[in-house]
Amino acid sequence: KAGVTQTPRYLIKTRGQQVTLSCSPISGHRSVSWYQQTPGQGLQFLFEYFSETQRNKGNFPGRFSGRQFSNSRSEMNVSTLELGDSALYLCASSLGGQGGTYGYTFGSGTRLTVV
């Protein structure tokens, strides 16, 4: 079966712009989580959605937002981009919303560069 699909793979944006990243989870997976990975801070949790509801949120400013659709696909949005937002953004899905208990399947990520 298809894995977790993230689009686009690479993105270059200018400071002040906004960006939307997309994630399609494995078919049947209802939970989608987002992580930011940078060389300095490592992997940090952004938020998690289950059945279109945000269940958990990490310590990121309000410029970072997300949503989940009825087909479980998720998008995350970053507004007013800053240079420090340059990172690899990873999406992960889990069956039954228990990835914290059974493990996650990650997508290949979206590499965002802010110039």
Next chain:
Amino acid sequence: SQQGEEDPQALSIQEGENATMNCSYKTSINNLQWYRQNSGRGLVHLILIRSNEREKHSGRLRVTLDTSKKSSSLLITASRAADTASYFCATGQGGSEKLVFGKGTKLTVNP
């Protein structure tokens, strides 16, 4: 904030040798998971060990967990060049889907 701290930060070995990576964490956990990442790509789930388990095996992987010391180790036996990657431990606290990752161990297996 980082919970898991992997040790060493980098490890270089020859093919056929065993590789051991350690992870320490700070708070009580529900489970501990190990992931592999190849060159800035997505993470691959390797193995999960629950807080009431002490050891788990999967193929060439062996994971141990010592909750009294808040530490875990990942052993890869008979390493191959294809094992070259970064390895991360992540803790699940239960009741939350959030995983807290360590900074990872970069493993290089030389042919």
